[in-house]
Amino acid sequence: MDLVVGIDIGGTKTKIGLVDGNGKCLDQTFFRTREYPKLDDYLEKVKSECDELIASLEFTPNILGCGIGAPNASSKRGTIENAANLAWKGTVPILGEFKKKWDMPMRIMNDASAAALGELLFGRGKKMTDFIAITLGTGFGAGIVANGQLIDGYDGFAGELGHVDMTIGDGRLTGLGVEGGLEAYVSATGLKRTILYMQSHYMDDSRFRGIAYNDLHGEEITQAAEEGDAIAIKAFDYTAKIMAQALANFTAFTQPEAFILMGGLVNSGKWILEPLEKYLDQFLLQVYRGKVKILESGMEGKTAAICGASALIWENHR
Amino acid sequence: MDLVVGIDIGGTKTKIGLVDGNGKCLDQTFFRTREYPKLDDYLEKVKSECDELIASLEFTPNILGCGIGAPNASSKRGTIENAANLAWKGTVPILGEFKKKWDMPMRIMNDASAAALGELLFGRGKKMTDFIAITLGTGFGAGIVANGQLIDGYDGFAGELGHVDMTIGDGRLTGLGVEGGLEAYVSATGLKRTILYMQSHYMDDSRFRGIAYNDLHGEEITQAAEEGDAIAIKAFDYTAKIMAQALANFTAFTQPEAFILMGGLVNSGKWILEPLEKYLDQFLLQVYRGKVKILESGMEGKTAAICGASALIWENHR
Numbered sequence: 001m002d003l004v005v006g007i008d009i010g011g012t013k014t015k016i017g018l019v020d021g022n023g024k025c026l027d028q029t030f031f032r033t034r035e036y037p038k039l040d041d042y043l044e045k046v047k048s049e050c051d052e053l054i055a056s057l058e059f060t061p062n063i064l065g066c067g068i069g070a071p072n073a074s075s076k077r078g079t080i081e082n083a084a085n086l087a088w089k090g091t092v093p094i095l096g097e098f099k100k101k102w103d104m105p106m107r108i109m110n111d112a113s114a115a116a117l118g119e120l121l122f123g124r125g126k127k128m129t130d131f132i133a134i135t136l137g138t139g140f141g142a143g144i145v146a147n148g149q150l151i152d153g154y155d156g157f158a159g160e161l162g163h164v165d166m167t168i169g170d171g172r173l174t175g176l177g178v179e180g181g182l183e184a185y186v187s188a189t190g191l192k193r194t195i196l197y198m199q200s201h202y203m204d205d206s207r208f209r210g211i212a213y214n215d216l217h218g219e220e221i222t223q224a225a226e227e228g229d230a231i232a233i234k235a236f237d238y239t240a241k242i243m244a245q246a247l248a249n250f251t252a253f254t255q256p257e258a259f260i261l262m263g264g265l266v267n268s269g270k271w272i273l274e275p276l277e278k279y280l281d282q283f284l285l286q287v288y289r290g291k292v293k294i295l296e297s298g299m300e301g302k303t304a305a306i307c308g309a310s311a312l313i314w315e316n317h318r
Numbered sequence: 319m320d321l322v323v324g325i326d327i328g329g330t331k332t333k334i335g336l337v338d339g340n341g342k343c344l345d346q347t348f349f350r351t352r353e354y355p356k357l358d359d360y361l362e363k364v365k366s367e368c369d370e371l372i373a374s375l376e377f378t379p380n381i382l383g384c385g386i387g388a389p390n391a392s393s394k395r396g397t398i399e400n401a402a403n404l405a406w407k408g409t410v411p412i413l414g415e416f417k418k419k420w421d422m423p424m425r426i427m428n429d430a431s432a433a434a435l436g437e438l439l440f441g442r443g444k445k446m447t448d449f450i451a452i453t454l455g456t457g458f459g460a461g462i463v464a465n466g467q468l469i470d471g472y473d474g475f476a477g478e479l480g481h482v483d484m485t486i487g488d489g490r491l492t493g494l495g496v497e498g499g500l501e502a503y504v505s506a507t508g509l510k511r512t513i514l515y516m517q518s519h520y521m522d523d524s525r526f527r528g529i530a531y532n533d534l535h536g537e538e539i540t541q542a543a544e545e546g547d548a549i550a551i552k553a554f555d556y557t558a559k560i561m562a563q564a565l566a567n568f569t570a571f572t573q574p575e576a577f578i579l580m581g582g583l584v585n586s587g588k589w590i591l592e593p594l595e596k597y598l599d600q601f602l603l604q605v606y607r608g609k610v611k612i613l614e615s616g617m618e619g620k621t622a623a624i625c626g627a628s629a630l631i632w633e634n635h636r
């Protein structure tokens with residue numbers, strides 16, 4: 001049976017899984033990325049986890065290759081460059097180093113681009129030629145599919161839309177220091193920042209008046225909205241409005257048929273999606289109105305990143 | 319000899335030319351678009367002008383097809399839709415109607431996308447896989463090439479970047495009523511509006527204090543800058559700054575290797591290009607810095623639009 005190794009390198013966890021040609025993850029494991037600050041140790045750990053996963057199968061698979069999703073990855077150079085949330089600094093030639101340990105077909109890509117490729121091969125994007133996959137986690141990531149292909153960019157850094165300048169008022173700073181950058185507003189972190197902002201801006205009573213920023217969790221904001229907390233509801237509306245403006249701008253770029261959303265913020269359901277639909281309809285140019293869908297990811301949440309990474313290899317076996 | 323008919327439909331002029339496989343326009347003509355408000359009369363006129371051009375050649379060419387560039391054109395549907403500057407209202411099935419008069423391979427495309435295809439086949443984009451062509455005329459048009467292909471969009475309306483919201487202060491309105499839309503600032507018209515704004519904002523003396531908006535021409539603004547007119551210089555700086563912010567945002571989208579500029583505003587030369595380079599370097603995310611070129615079009619100005627339109631057909635003969 002043909003299988004692909006999918007690896008998702010995150011700031012917190014590294015997830016590894018074995019994925020079949022239908023995007024099904026047969027088995028998976030993970031370890032904490034930060035426990036292996038030296039690249040060589042890290043890659044040894046990845047390799048041994050892969051070996052173990054493969055050995056634990058009840059059959060001997062034919063491994064076609066290894067796909068990797070990672071923040072700040074250049075698909076064209078096989079590197080990770082200046083990743084804010086990883087211990088390895090500067091430009092890391094991770095693909096070249098990993099190939100020294102395990103000689104097989106390998107590809108690496110920005111994690112959001114890998115997610116988009118996953119949707120194209122296995123998820124909601126199967127029958128589409130033009131869509132944008134958006135990951136709304138700690139940050140805001142995007143993978144762009146146009147003309148049925150993933151857009152790479154000149155040296156593999158297309159889709160860094162979290163740092164598009166939205167110039168709202170005096171502009172929050174993103175982690176990269178971009179003033180007014182989108183992900184400072186539209187992400188799980190952005191929503192938390194907006195909970196503070198709304199408390200500063202309005203006098204409404206709220207459960208959040210008793211909770212410090214560091215103790216604030218996304219699920220709690222959804223729950224508060226359910227209970228009618230005015231600050232929570234205003235925060236969702238504000239987030240959705242800025243997100244809608246950004247999606248309207250993105251639509252003018254590649255005119256996607258759909259935005260496919262995934263990540264923590266999407267779990268807030270109608271609180272984010274309903275105002276998002278309303279504002280998007282308002283902000284879209286007439287020529288686009290009624291043509292752009294907002295969809296939730298068709299991939300299973302827990303293994304979505306692994307399956308997306310595996311799509312880098314599966315793409316070449318169709 | 320193989321030739322392609324290239325047609326550029328503009329609000330003022332319709333330009334028609336015969337283009338060879340090197341993008342050279344052998345002969346051309348034009349007429350005033352508004353003199354033929356009925357579509358049928360217009361297409362008859364186009365056809366007879368084409369016949370005349372072909373008959374006047376010293377040889378009998380093999381016409382491969384006809385490529386058309388037009389505002390608000392949908393490449394996928396062969397239509398022009400809700401074009402603000404054309405007499406035909408609503409959705410015009412122009413390709414279908416023209417084929418009834420002249421049965422040959424035909425394609426239509428947004429004029430800026432056609433220009434991008436022209437640069438890809440014949441101009442500065444020849445050796446590039448990722449670039450964005452920008453036309454800075456009455457409006458702001460863009461054609462996006464990524465992965466070596468022109469990006470069409472879901473139903474052929476990709477690249478409407480003139481209406482991307484830049485939300486500057488209280489936002490100028492574009493012709494489509496988009497508040498803060500890019501082309502309200504960055505276009506020949508936008509520059510004229512900025513000359514007014516700068517007079518309202520600063521007290522500097524200027525030759526423009528004696529010139530009404532309707533009497534204002536782009537060349538004069540360049541000349542005034544040459545002579546040290548403070549309002550003209552401030553207007554160029556302001557235009558370049560907003561344009562740089564937009565290009566920095568666009569870079570985060572498809573990461574082009576270059577922006578290829580054409581149209582009236584580019585004739586202002588260093589007055590727009592020098593501050594543009596300066597601000598772009600300032601606004602680009604670090605990962606893109608030093609990798610994005612600003613180029614002027616490689617096509618001959620007068621026939622660029624015709625050659626771009628012809629590229630729609632030549633693209634299929636390579």
